[in-house]
Structure formats: C-alpha cells, structure tokens
C-alpha cells in the first residue's frame with residue numbers, strides 16, 4: 001500500500017521505551033495522556049519492544065495506518081524501528097525539542113513541575129498532529 005493510500009480511523013502512536021533517560025519517561029507519559037484522555041477514540045499504541053521482537057500484528061497495523069513516533073532523544077529508536085519494519089512515519093516527535101533547559105530534566109526519578117509541563121506540551125503536540133493527520137486522510 002502506498003503511503004498516500006493509507007485510509008484510517010486511528011493513528012498509531014509509538015513511544016520509545018527509554019528507561020534510562022527522563023525524556024524516555026516523558027515520551028511514554030505523554031503518549032499515555034493522548035491514548036487515554038486526549039485522543040481516546042482516535043489513537044492506538046504499539047508496544048515498541050514487542051514490535052522490535054517481531055510482533056506481526058503491530059507491524060501490519062503500522063504498515064496500514066499512519067503513525068506518530070515519540071522519542072526521548074536524537075537516537076530516535078521508535079522512529080527508526082517503525083520505518084525499518086513498517087515504512088515511513090507520518091510524524092516524528094523528539095521530546096528534547098520541548099526542553100528549554102537541561103535543568104528541566106536533571107532529576108531522573110521525580111516527575112517535577114518542569115517534567116509535567118514538558119509532558120503536557122508533548123501530549124498537546126501529539127494531539128494536534130493526530131487531528132491534522134485524520135483530517136488530511138479523511139478528506
């Protein structure tokens with residue numbers, strides 16, 4: 001199926017699973033906020049470890065639906081894996097583009113106010129893109 005032929009009712013959100021970096025946690029929290037609250041009926045997720053391990057259902061879904069990847073750093077693991085196994089993503093988000101100061105994410109363990117703000121901004125950016133993709137694909 002060609003990229004521009006992807007008709008859809010849902011957008012797949014693929015978050016990186018970076019446990020070692022606060023930005024990886026922010027990726028997952030922002031993705032969950034979109035999946036469970038902001039775009040409950042418009043999105044679904046793909047479990048990145050299963051996807052990489054060979055999850056055929058998830059790979060097929062990502063081949064046939066637009067995906068937004070959310071990564072915690074420039075290594076872009078979610079984007080690279082998705083494009084390797086399922087084709088070009090519709091949009092890619094790097095949490096680091098939302099960080100104004102390294103101090104915002106200095107503490108690994110606490111979800112402080114800065115991290116909450118960044119998480120909220122990333123979730124908003126995902127949601128806006130979901131709306132754009134659905135509007136464009138369902139014209």
Ligand code: SF4
Nearest residue numbers: 016018072073076077
């Ligand atoms: S994109 Fe960065 S934070 Fe996310 S899994 Fe890869 S290396 Fe870890």
